[in-house]
Amino acid sequence: MTIRQLSVFIENKLGRINEVTKILATNNINMMAFSLAESTDFGVLRLIVSDVDKAAEVLKEARFGVSLAEVIAISLANTPGSLSKVMERLAGEGIFIEYMYAFSSGDVANVVIRPTNLEKCMKALETCDCNVLSEQSFA
Amino acid sequence: MIWNPTKECMNAEDKRLLQGERLRKVVDRVYHSVPFYRHKLQERDMRPDSITSIDDITKLPFTTKQDLRDNYPYGLFAVPMSEIVRIHASSGTTGNPTVVGYTRRDLAIWSEMIARCLSAFGADRNDIFQVAYGYGLFTGGLGLHYGVEHLGGTVIPASSGNTAKQVRLMRDFGTTAFASTPSYALYLADAMKESGISRDEFKLRIGIFGAEPWTENMRKEIETKLGINAYNVYGLSEIMGPGVSHECEYKCGSHIIDDHFYAEIIDPDTLEPVPYGQVGELVLTTLTKEGLPMIRYRTKDLCSLNPEPCKCGRTSIRMSRIMGRSDDMLIIRGVNVFPSQIESVILEMPEFEPHYLIYVDRVNNLDMLEVHVEVRDGFYSDEIKVMVELKKKLAARLHSVLGLHAEIKLVEPYTIERSEGKAKRVFDRRDIK
Numbered sequence: 001m002t003i004r005q006l007s008v009f010i011e012n013k014l015g016r017i018n019e020v021t022k023i024l025a026t027n028n029i030n031m032m033a034f035s036l037a038e039s040t041d042f043g044v045l046r047l048i049v050s051d052v053d054k055a056a057e058v059l060k061e062a063r064f065g066v067s068l069a070e071v072i073a074i075s076l077a078n079t080p081g082s083l084s085k086v087m088e089r090l091a092g093e094g095i096f097i098e099y100m101y102a103f104s105s106g107d108v109a110n111v112v113i114r115p116t117n118l119e120k121c122m123k124a125l126e127t128c129d130c131n132v133l134s135e136q137s138f139a
Numbered sequence: 140m141i142w143n144p145t146k147e148c149m150n151a152e153d154k155r156l157l158q159g160e161r162l163r164k165v166v167d168r169v170y171h172s173v174p175f176y177r178h179k180l181q182e183r184d185m186r187p188d189s190i191t192s193i194d195d196i197t198k199l200p201f202t203t204k205q206d207l208r209d210n211y212p213y214g215l216f217a218v219p220m221s222e223i224v225r226i227h228a229s230s231g232t233t234g235n236p237t238v239v240g241y242t243r244r245d246l247a248i249w250s251e252m253i254a255r256c257l258s259a260f261g262a263d264r265n266d267i268f269q270v271a272y273g274y275g276l277f278t279g280g281l282g283l284h285y286g287v288e289h290l291g292g293t294v295i296p297a298s299s300g301n302t303a304k305q306v307r308l309m310r311d312f313g314t315t316a317f318a319s320t321p322s323y324a325l326y327l328a329d330a331m332k333e334s335g336i337s338r339d340e341f342k343l344r345i346g347i348f349g350a351e352p353w354t355e356n357m358r359k360e361i362e363t364k365l366g367i368n369a370y371n372v373y374g375l376s377e378i379m380g381p382g383v384s385h386e387c388e389y390k391c392g393s394h395i396i397d398d399h400f401y402a403e404i405i406d407p408d409t410l411e412p413v414p415y416g417q418v419g420e421l422v423l424t425t426l427t428k429e430g431l432p433m434i435r436y437r438t439k440d441l442c443s444l445n446p447e448p449c450k451c452g453r454t455s456i457r458m459s460r461i462m463g464r465s466d467d468m469l470i471i472r473g474v475n476v477f478p479s480q481i482e483s484v485i486l487e488m489p490e491f492e493p494h495y496l497i498y499v500d501r502v503n504n505l506d507m508l509e510v511h512v513e514v515r516d517g518f519y520s521d522e523i524k525v526m527v528e529l530k531k532k533l534a535a536r537l538h539s540v541l542g543l544h545a546e547i548k549l550v551e552p553y554t555i556e557r558s559e560g561k562a563k564r565v566f567d568r569r570d571i572k
Contacts, residue, residue, distance in 0.1 A: 007521035009514065011551050037523045041548050046521055060516070063553040067519035098522055114521065 002070040002118055003135045004052045008045040009065035012038070020045060020059065027058045032138045033073075033112055035101035046101070048073065048112060050139050071114045072121055073138075076130035078109040086128045090115070093124040142258040142290075143251065146398045147453045151446075154454065158401055159193040161426035166190050166199070169432050172217045175210055176434060196401060196424060197412060201435045204237060207377060211235035217432050218242055227376050228276040229475060239278075239376050240430040246285065248427060249379050252396050253286020256385035259394065259451070260345050260370045262316050264291030267342075269309055271319035271327075272350065272473075273299040278380030279350055279473070283318045286382065292316070299323070302330045310340050318347040320473040321357055321369070325504030328364035343367050349374065349381050350473035352461040354570070357504075358390075373458070377436055378423050384458055389450050392457030399427050402456055403435070404444050407465035418443045420465045421458065439466045469499055469567060471506045474543050478565050481510060481545075484536045490518045490529050494555040501569040509546040510537065513555055 010016045017036070024031060030050040037044045049055045052068065059066050076082045083102070090097070095115050102111040110133070115121035125132055141147050149157070167187035169176035179200045180186065189195065207215060212235070216223065223240040241249070262268070268287045272279030280298055287294040295312055297305055299319070305327060308314065319327070324346055331341070346361060349372040361369045373393050374381035383400055384393035395402045404419040405412055413419040421438045425431075441462045448454045469476045478497055485491050492513040500507045512533065520526055530547040537545045 005521060007519065009519050009526070009549070009551060011549075011554075016551075039523050039527060042526065044521060044523055044526065063551070065514055065516070065519040065552050067517075067521060069521040 001132060001134050002122070003048065003073050003133065003138070004068045005071040005112065005114070006047045006049055006052055006055050006059075007067045007069060008047070008059060009067075010036075010043045010045055012041055012043060017045065019062070020047075020064065023058055023062050024049065024055060027054060029055045029058075033101065033103055033110065035099075035112075037099065046099075046112075048138060052135070069114065070118055071112050072118065072125065073110060073112050073133040074125060074128075074130040075108050075110050075133055078104045078107050082129065083109065083111065086111075086125070086130055089128050090121065090124055093120065095121050095124060140258045140261070140263065141452060142255040144452075147255065147394075147455060149398070149454055151454065154397065155193050157398060158426060159191070159195075161398075162193055162196060162401065162424065163187065163190045165424075165426055165428070165432050166434070168429075169217055169434060173215055173432075175206065175215055193401065196403070196435065199424075199435050201410065201422065201437050202433055203437050204377065204439075207237040208235045212238040213240065215431055216240050218429055223430055225281075226276075227278045227281075227380065229376055236276075237377060242429040245379075245428055245430050248399060249282060249382060250285045250289035252379065252382035252399065253283060254290040255396060256370075256372050256382050257286065257290050257292070257316070257347070259385055259387040259453075260316070260347060261368070261388060262290070262292060262345055266315045266345070267293045267295065267313055268316045268318065268347075269295045269297050269305070269312070269314040271297050271299055271305055271317065271323065272381075278374070278376040279318075282374070282380035282382060283347070302327060303334075306331050306334050306336070309343060310336055313342045315342050316345040316347060317343060317367075318372075320350050321348040321353040321361060322351065322472060322501070322504050322506055324348055324361050324365065324369070325357070328361065329503070331365075338366060346370065347372055351470045351506075352463075354460070360504075371460070373461070375438060375440075377431075378425060378433055378438075379428070383423065387449060387451040387453060391449065392445055392459055394449065394453050394455040394457055397455045400424065401426055402444060402458065404442070405437075407437075407439075407441075415444050415446055418459070418462055439464050439468060441465055467565060469497075469565065471499060471508050471543055474541060476508070476541055476543065480540055481537060482564075484533070484540055485510075485512060488533065488536065489515065491515055491533065492552070492555075494557065495564060496555055497565045499565075499567045499569055506569065507546065508541075508543060509548060511548045511550050511555065513550055513552050516552070 033048040035046045098114045100113045170187045222242045225241040227239050229237040270283045274280030346367045346369040358369050370386045372385045374383040384395040401424040403422040407420040421440045425433045443459045445457045496511040498509040
């Protein structure tokens with residue numbers, strides 16, 4: 001099962017990220033994970049939020065360039081080597097990863113993965129020592 | 140040296156008689172061989188014998204670039220194609236390019252025009268000319284090329300680009316005269332400095348610069364950096380190509396080759412003639428051209444005219460530097476660019492909103508074109524490479540239409556002003572005045 005990630009196009013201008021977080025806050029939308037990819041003159045903010053449909057709607061209203069992408073979120077033990085095992089497995093299956101980002105707190109580490117081939121990646125993860133998260137688990 | 144003193148130093152009255160006679164002939168020719176001109180003259184109840192002196196030129200209708208496009212490709216040619224020996228065309232445009240055709244005699248006259256220019260720059264048959272204008276449909280390369288041969292000099296047909304090679308050729312082949320756009324000359328000057336080759340190893344002494352407007356400051360910079368004399372040459376393909384006018388050793392305006400081209404200055408709004416010395420739009424009439432005669436062609440270039448004989452001995456009328464354009468055409472690195480061309484490329488691509496801004500800058504003496512666009516909803520991506528791909532795709536399409544690299548900047552939705560009226564879309568930040 002995949003989850004929907006929100007991407008926001010942002011020009012390299014002061015205060016733009018602040019604008020996004022402010023809009024989400026006023027609409028009572030919680031951010032679970034967040035990453036910023038940058039290029040020379042623009043960046044793409046990637047967000048996992050509590051209500052992705054509403055977030056997309058309010059950001060579009062505020063005239064942001066928004067898109068949704070399917071990604072896979074997993075949770076695994078926050079111990080040395082647990083992510084390594086998963087990555088080794090994915091590499092062994094020939095799964096190419098476009099990008100990923102992670103965050104951990106306490107015993108649990110969460111990882112967002114955007115593979116080139118979602119289906120293949122999901123299948124490989126079934127046999128890994130990790131939990132694949134659903135959108136509901138972030139709501 | 141003056142290449143053709145009989146024509147270049149003619150007294151004013153003889154020149155007027157010659158121009159009047161040639162105008163009568165060219166009007167007679169276009170009336171009988173180009174339906175476009177015949178209809179326009181008939182609309183005004185004019186016949187070839189309405190022309191009795193050069194002063195009658197103001198009675199004639201204007202011709203524009205649009206007329207050339209409307210009659211694409213050969214509609215305004217005044218001779219059968221069997222008489223045409225060469226074709227040139229303007230750089231790509233949104234609509235039809237403008238196509239020009241030359242008879243053997245036209246090419247002979249063009250070569251002589253260039254020989255006159257080069258002589259006025261102090262060049263002669265002992266000089267070695269490196270022509271770094273583009274060779275091809277553009278008139279710059281081949282125009283200069285045959286002019287050098289006519290003069291009797293040696294021509295190195297280097298064509299444009301490949302700066303390292305230009306520098307090497309210049310040193311190894313003992314180039315004494317160099318032809319390019321003025322901005323490229325400055326670029327080249329830096330490259331020569333970086334090459335580490337000492338100035339003594341270059342024999343360069345004359346620069347022949349045109350195809351884009353430039354300033355007195357640029358001239359000083361080029362002359363200092365390259366240690367040469369830099370001269371302006373003006374022209375446009377619709378009239379002939381480079382060589383329609385040229386400076387002399389006094390660098391006080393460009394001598395129009397006025398036994399072949401008659402110049403007027405008009406107010407671009409009222410279309411009325413303006414007095415000598417006043418800036419307006421340059422209008423040119425070809426007095427001797429066979430393939431594609433042009434009657435009162437509106438160049439859209441803004442300048443002024445000076446009829447006073449020059450200290451060099453030439454009596455031909457002189458034009459000032461080009462102060463700007465009376466339309467929205469931009470000249471970027473010598474290439475004609477209409478904002479409408481950029482617009483049409485953007486409109487054809489569903490990935491972008493139909494709004495854009497165009498910025499032109501001169502960075503390190505090189506013209507830079509930057510286009511700002513908004514991505515359309517549905518084409519945003521979570522992947523940077525997909526977004527960068529959008530930029531590349533637009534740049535590639537623009538390159539194929541303009542023949543010029545444009546830097547693309549993606550901007551956030553609605554950051555480009557929407558307006559139904561005359562939104563300002565073009566920001567030319569170069570200082571060429």
